[in-house]
Amino acid sequence: METISAETQLIERAKQQDESAFAQIVNLYADKLYNYIVRMLGNPHDAEDVLQEVFLRAYQGLPSFDGRASLSTWLFRIAHNLCIDHYRKQERRVKTVSIYQDNPDEADEGAEEWEFPDTQTPDPMQAVLDRELQEVVERALESLSPKLKSVLLLYDMEGLSYEEISQSLGIPMGTVKSRLHLARSEIQKKVAAYLRGETV
Amino acid sequence: MNCTHFEKQVWDYLEGRLSASERAAFEAHRAHCEHCQRVWESAQHTVQALRRLPRYRPAPDFRERLQARLRQASPKPARPRLRLGWKPLALAPALGLLIAFFWFYNEPQKNLTNLPPDAVGTDDYTEMCVQLHETLETAEWSPTPAASYWVNTGYTR
Numbered sequence: 243m244e245t246i247s248a249e250t251q252l253i254e255r256a257k258q259q260d261e262s263a264f265a266q267i268v269n270l271y272a273d274k275l276y277n278y279i280v281r282m283l284g285n286p287h288d289a290e291d292v293l294q295e296v297f298l299r300a301y302q303g304l305p306s307f308d309g310r311a312s313l314s315t316w317l318f319r320i321a322h323n324l325c326i327d328h329y330r331k332q333e334r335r336v337k338t339v340s341i342y343q344d345n346p347d348e349a350d351e352g353a354e355e356w357e358f359p360d361t362q363t364p365d366p367m368q369a370v371l372d373r374e375l376q377e378v379v380e381r382a383l384e385s386l387s388p389k390l391k392s393v394l395l396l397y398d399m400e401g402l403s404y405e406e407i408s409q410s411l412g413i414p415m416g417t418v419k420s421r422l423h424l425a426r427s428e429i430q431k432k433v434a435a436y437l438r439g440e441t442v
Numbered sequence: 443m444n445c446t447h448f449e450k451q452v453w454d455y456l457e458g459r460l461s462a463s464e465r466a467a468f469e470a471h472r473a474h475c476e477h478c479q480r481v482w483e484s485a486q487h488t489v490q491a492l493r494r495l496p497r498y499r500p501a502p503d504f505r506e507r508l509q510a511r512l513r514q515a516s517p518k519p520a521r522p523r524l525r526l527g528w529k530p531l532a533l534a535p536a537l538g539l540l541i542a543f544f545w546f547y548n549e550p551q552k553n554l555t556n557l558p559p560d561a562v563g564t565d566d567y568t569e570m571c572v573q574l575h576e577t578l579e580t581a582e583w584s585p586t587p588a589a590s591y592w593v594n595t596g597y598t599r
């Protein structure tokens with residue numbers, strides 16, 4: 243209860259154009275939203291622009307934020323919509339490139355390699371296995387459709403509840419659950435193949 | 443419990459969403475089915491790996507750049523206003539016509555009385571819609587949409 247009232251107070255202060263209150267909102271949610279955006283887009287190139295846009299829209303939309311959803315749900319909803327916009331733009335761009343460009347390799351010029359942050363595991367052998375498994379999961383995650391990926395990220399990485407995801411994405415709870423199962427099963431198939439020693 | 447049923451329940455089991463009896467049936471099946479033992483292991487690995495995925499963080503100077511951008515942003519106008527750009531401008535008349543059609547066909551009695559007299563007798567649909575559009579534009583009509591509307595449409599207020 244205390245958290246809710248603290249959040250309400252923060253929102254009220256931000257609505258009164260209290261800059262420090264909005265800065266606090268940014269501090270609370272920037273990391274979570276950025277991680278979601280990077281993983282939805284599949285690379286960090288445009289993630290900062292999208293994140294800035296999220297906060298810009300939140301800043302401008304805050305006066306009409308009615309508190310029916312939580313702040314986190316609302317921000318993820320904005321972030322999700324912008325990611326989907328980004329997907330559509332990318333799709334159009336790829337189509338245009340494939341029609342007008344002779345050298346299709348240039349279409350990928352924005353997609354350079356990106357580094358995985360290190361995770362700490364004490365046992366070196368286990369570390370290698372974990373790393374391999376993690377890469378299998380990373381690749382499987384990237385290959386998911388945006389519909390499945392968004393639900394999986396919000397649930398398994400960001401820890402949102404079914405209800406919060408339902409509000410963020412504007413889909414029924416039953417759909418959240420079925421998409422989550424489907425997404426996990428897609429990844430599980432690749433993990434199972436890896437565990438059987440197949441090349442994934 | 444068969445293998446299909448087991449596979450359906452594996453995620454709920456991992457999250458502790460099964461009842462005691464469902465859990466017992468699940469575990470009993472797993473104990474004697476090699477296939478489902480493998481399903482179980484891969485599901486466990488999947489969830490663990492997903493929860494341990496590395497997180498990405500914005501660059502340290504992100505907040506400064508955002509601050510600069512927010513300062514440039516117009517401080518929340520009181521009334522809804524169109525952002526300058528061709529897309530919304532081009533959509534506006536179409537939206538007006540759509541609303542006009544909807545209103546006209548749903549509540550003809552009520553709305554016809556509100557129209558200027560010369561709007562009623564015409565056979566020209568386009569002309570009628572234009573008139574309806576104008577009537578709507580000048581009518582006292584101020585909706586209060588949900589926050590998400592402004593966000594999704596790119597309108598600001």
Ligand SMILES: [Zn+2]
Nearest residue numbers: 445475477478
């Ligand atoms: Zn079985």
